[in-house]
Structures are given as C-alpha cells and as structure tokens.
Amino acid sequence: ATPTSIMAGSGRAAEYGILFKGGEYLEQTGAIDTVVVDKTGTVTNGEPVLTDVVTTLPEAEFLAYVASAERKSEHPLAQAIVNGVKERGISLYETQYFEAVPGYGVQSTINAKATIVGTDKLMAQYGIDVSSSLSQKQAFEKQGKTAMLVAIDGEYAGLIAVADTVKDTSKEAVARLHQMGLDVIMMTGDNEATAQAIAGEVGIKQVIAGVLPEGKANEIEKLQQQGKKVAMVGDGINDAPALATATIGMAIGTGTDIAMEAADITLIRGDLNSIADAILMSKKTMTNIK
Ligand code: ADP
Ligand code: MG
DSSP, rough: OOHHHHHHHHHHHHHTTTTSHHHHHHHHHGGGGEEEIIIIEEEEEOOOEEEEEEEOHHHHHHHHHHHHHHTTTTTTHHHHHHHHHHHHHOOOOOOSSEEEEEETTTEETTEEEEEEEHHHHHHHHHTTTGGGHHHHHHHHHHTOEEEEEEEEEEEEEEEEEOOBBTTTHHHHHHHHHHHOOOOOEEEEEOHHHHHHHHHHTTTTOOOOSSGGGHHHHHHHHHHHTTTTTTEEEEEEEEGGGHHHHHHEEEEESSSSSHHHHOOOOEEEEETTTHHHHHHHHHHHHHHHHH
C-alpha cells in the first residue's frame, strides 16, 4: 500500500471514530475472517443492575453481607450489587478480610463470618452444598441474567441476580458481519446459559463461555491454529492478553485504558457496527492501491 492511500484511509476511518494505531493494521484488517467479541461491555452496555434476591435469611441482613463482601471489588458485577443494596437503604458492614478471585468471585470476612460470593466453582472449592439453588439459578440464567451464589459462615445462604442490557446496535452489527461472510463468536467468563441467552438476543450462534481471565488469549490462539484470521473485540482488563494475541485487536473506546493499550484499533463509539466499518475501509484502501 502506498503511504498516501494509507494516510487517506486512516484519516477517513478516524472520522468514523475508528483509530488505527498504524498503517499495517489498516492493511491487515480486511483479511479478517473471524470476529470474537467479549460479552460484558462489548455486546452489552456493561452496566449491570441488581434485579433478584433469593434467600432464607432476612433479606436486608443477607444483602448487607453480600454488598459488604463486594464493596472493595472493582468488578462491574460488584458495583451493581453495592449500588443496588445502597439504593435499598441498607448500610454495609466493615470487612475484616477481602480477596477478589478473578473469574470466580470474592471472599471476605464480615463479623467474623466467612462470606463468599461468586460461581458454583468457587462454592465447590469451599465444599458448600448449593444444590437447593440450582433450578432458581438456571431460571435466571435463561433470562440472560448473571446469578451469583452466596455462602455465609460455611452455609449456602442465597443467590442474587444482575441483568445487563444489550446495546441497541449490537444485533444489526452482528447481522452485517454475518452478511459479509464472517464468523462471529462471543467469548465470556460468564456461564454457558447466560451467554447463550445474550448471544440469542443479538443473533450470535457461537459461544465460548466460562473462560477464565487468563484463558481468553488461549482461545484466540486455538482459532489461529485452525488457520483463522481473528479479530478480538473487547473492553476489559481481562481482554487485554487476547487483544494482543489476536491478528487484530479492537478495543472499545468506552472501556479500560489497558484494553486500548493492548489493541491495534480503538473503536471510539463503542458501537459494534464499527467492526464492519473498519473491515470495509481496510478492503477499500487495499483495492485503491492495487
Ligand atoms: P466477564 O468475562 O463477564 O467479565 P469474569 O471473568 O470477570 O466475567 O467473571 C466470571 C464470573 O465470575 C462472573 O460471571 C461471576 O459469576 C463471577 N464473578 C466475577 N467477579 C465477581 C464478583 N466480584 N462477585 C461475584 N461474582 C463474580
Ligand atoms: Mg467486558
């Protein structure tokens, strides 16, 4: 490609809120055949809201423990829980201990009671019997909600669910990518049922769920080993290694700085239509110079 056509292409893309970090990425993007999108904050708005509380304890007491356990976590799920509980006028406890377990949840000590909030795998690590939660949990997940289990003082104590909404533009953007002949895959740390429900809302047929933060880059490598030219689109700290590993990493401009640093392209608008736009602009630039 000539420097002039690359410069013109980059300038035009920038007008659409698509920032290429270098001319070589503008050249390579047109060859992408597989687009992997993160769920939370990429397909969805990334602003989950506390929607459901199920517990055998007095609800306010239960919520005080849950929100206190989450108050030091920076995870969007934790923020949703803390905000939802504070909105209900419930005051929080001091925590004697706190630890985030990335991809699983949090563990803390409150009023000398071990308080654990997170996935069934986290509960299994502590030998907590959560069998009584299963049908309720599955019902929430079918609605696309993320359900988190809670154990207090070594006993299952209840579950809470949060809901995130899909971006208005995600469905149309996925349809455009399919029309262009691209494979679209959603990848998330969230569970299979929730992921399938969200994917269904936006027309994504392939889902890789339950991926631990360190596993996302591995999943990209697996696709590349199958000969795929993969674009990864994400917004979180969790996504950074996968963004760096992908043939082309695209960071959502409303996301974390770490994701933008790891990526080759920043999509300022956060609208997934920018993925198709970037690919089309790359193709156009490359044909102009032939
Ligand atoms: P995502 O890819 O959606 O950002 P993560 O990998 O961060 O998801 O987390 C995977 C799962 O671990 C979440 O869906 C949730 O069930 C659980 N989890 C993570 N962080 C927390 C937290 N602070 N509190 C409760 N559960 C959590
Ligand atoms: Mg995300």
